[in-house]
Amino acid sequence: FYILAIETSCDETSAAIVENGSEVLASVISSQIETHKAFGGVVPEVASRKHVEVITVIVEEALRQAGLKPEQLDAVAVTQGPGLVGALLVGVVAAKSLALAWNKPLIGTHHIAGHIYANRLVAELKYPCLSLVVSGGHTELVSLEAEGEFRIIGRTRDDAVGEAYDKVARALGFPYPGGPHVDKLARESAEAAPLPRVWLEPESYDFSFSGLKSAVLNLVNQSRMKGLEPDAGAIARGFQESVVEVLVGKAIRAVRETGAQQLLLCGGVAANRGLRSALAERCSAEGIELIVPPPVYCTDNAAMIGAAAYVKWRRDGGTALDMVADAGLSLEEWSAGRH
Ligand code: ATP
Ligand code: MG
Ligand code: FE
Numbered sequence: 001f002y003i004l005a006i007e008t009s010c011d012e013t014s015a016a017i018v019e020n021g022s023e024v025l026a027s028v029i030s031s032q033i034e035t036h037k038a039f040g041g042v043v044p045e046v047a048s049r050k051h052v053e054v055i056t057v058i059v060e061e062a063l064r065q066a067g068l069k070p071e072q073l074d075a076v077a078v079t080q081g082p083g084l085v086g087a088l089l090v091g092v093v094a095a096k097s098l099a100l101a102w103n104k105p106l107i108g109t110h111h112i113a114g115h116i117y118a119n120r121l122v123a124e125l126k127y128p129c130l131s132l133v134v135s136g137g138h139t140e141l142v143s144l145e146a147e148g149e150f151r152i153i154g155r156t157r158d159d160a161v162g163e164a165y166d167k168v169a170r171a172l173g174f175p176y177p178g179g180p181h182v183d184k185l186a187r188e189s190a191e192a193a194p195l196p197r198v199w200l201e202p203e204s205y206d207f208s209f210s211g212l213k214s215a216v217l218n219l220v221n222q223s224r225m226k227g228l229e230p231d232a233g234a235i236a237r238g239f240q241e242s243v244v245e246v247l248v249g250k251a252i253r254a255v256r257e258t259g260a261q262q263l264l265l266c267g268g269v270a271a272n273r274g275l276r277s278a279l280a281e282r283c284s285a286e287g288i289e290l291i292v293p294p295p296v297y298c299t300d301n302a303a304m305i306g307a308a309a310y311v312k313w314r315r316d317g318g319t320a321l322d323m324v325a326d327a328g329l330s331l332e333e334w335s336a337g338r339h
Contacts, residue, residue: 001074001313004062004098005306008051008091009083009111010136011035011042015055015062016302017073021310022120026065027303028058029296033177040176041166048086055094062302070102075318077309080108081329082137088325096321105318107309110334112138113150117311118297118304119264125291130260132251134275135267136162136177141205141251142331143258148311150335153254154205161243161269164209168239171220172232183272186240189233193219195242205254212242240274248278255288262289270298 003021007014011032017025032050036042063070078095081088092108099106115138116131127147133140139161141154159167162179169178172185195215198208216239223230255263263283269275270292283290297304316337 001310002068002072003075003077003107003306003309003313004059004073005077005109005302005309006055006059006091006095007079007111007114007300007302007305008055008087009079009081010087010300011047012300013051013054013058014300014302015058016306017062017066017068018121018303018306018310021117021307024121024303024306025068026062027296027301028061028065029301030054030058037175040170042084044084044086047084048090051087051090055090059094059098070098073102073104075105075107075309075313076102077107077109077305079111079114079305080319080323080334081111081326083111083327085325085327088327092323092325100321105313106321106323107313108319108323109305109309109312110329110331111305112140112142112331113308113312113335114304115266116142116144116150116264117308118266118293118301119291120307120311121297121303122293123262123291125264126261128258128260129262129264130251130255130258131264131266132247133267134161134247134265134269136160136166138267139207139209141254143254143260148315148335150331152331153258154207154250156207156209157200158208158210159213161207161209161247162267164213164243165269167213168216168236171217172230172235179269179272182236182240183274185233185236186274189237191231191234191237192241193231193234193238195238197242197246199246199249205250207246207250209243212239240272244272244274244278247275248282251279252282252286252288262291265290265292266298268299271295
């Protein structure tokens with residue numbers, strides 16, 4: 001079953017062809033990071049226009065890479081939400097047009113289901129499993145009791161992890177997106193600034209990172225007020241240690257309490273070396289199977305959308321052509337077919 005998948009929810013224009021939701025035959029990703037860097041973050045209007053400029057060539061390139069003709073495809077999938085509405089619209093309109101022109105079913109797909117099912121591209125999933133979603137806009141613990149059944153058991157009450165990384169990076173003078181810079185600095189520093197761990201209520205799987213972020217900004221400002229340059233290495237390391245300790249602690253407890261057979265890491269922050277190594281260490285010590293996609297499938301890409309779309313197709317079939325892009329699409333409502 002060949003799915004052409006399209007992803008345009010934020011600042012990556014991507015098209016992929018995925019067979020049976022697990023074999024990537026083609027994956028093309030065009031990033032707009034260089035365009036947005038000048039503004040210190042993603043500018044929605046600019047993102048939409050860039051998607052429009054490249055979407056047709058990206059789709060053609062995916063077909064060429066896979067060596068397939070449109071008539072050989074079985075469905076066209078697209079990220080329906082969540083994301084920037086103007087950016088989502090470009091992918092949705094393109095996917096609907098192609099589905100109509102080629103007479104193929106359309107599969108509206110949830111962006112976070114995509115991040116989670118990126119793991120299906122690298123391993124066979126066993127249910128129940130648990131996913132730790134760490135991206136630019138989301139920090140969630142999602143329990144999957146069966147294929148395509150998502151239950152969010154914990155989420156951030158304020159900033160997402162990636163967002164906190166980007167704000168800390170900015171305060172330390174790094175360009176957008178700052179996560180990788182903070183990660184590198186944290187690994188190179190011998191010192192760690194003492195920073196709080198935010199666990200919330202003992203039984204809660206929720207997260208909160210805005211207090212930690214403010215504590216970092218205070219350290220930076222206090223140094224500058226004294227005319228000193230802040231110790232960026234110690235701050236980066238202290239920040240990363242706090243984030244990693246809480247993410248790993250809650251994820252491991254959730255695996256135990258939900259009886260999950262596997263832990264699936266996903267989202268752009270899954271590229272973080274500190275998080276990857278701490279999770280790998282804890283999982284191996286506790287006999288938990290950990291799955292982590294390679295970095296290209298952690299940040300936004302269409303192959304992960306092809307993987308999630310295949311699962312959706314097997315459960316619910318296609319999506320009506322009058323489907324609309326939904327900036328706030330809920331994972332649970334989408335997976336229950338109420339969207
Ligand atoms: P969402 O999927 O929630 O809509 P998004 O798609 O914008 O958000 P991703 O592309 O999954 O987010 O991830 C981007 C985020 O990952 C950025 O905040 C970036 O700083 C962060 N990131 C990337 N690499 C690292 C790293 N090595 N360490 C920490 N953060 C990182
Ligand atoms: Mg991105
Ligand atoms: Fe994403």
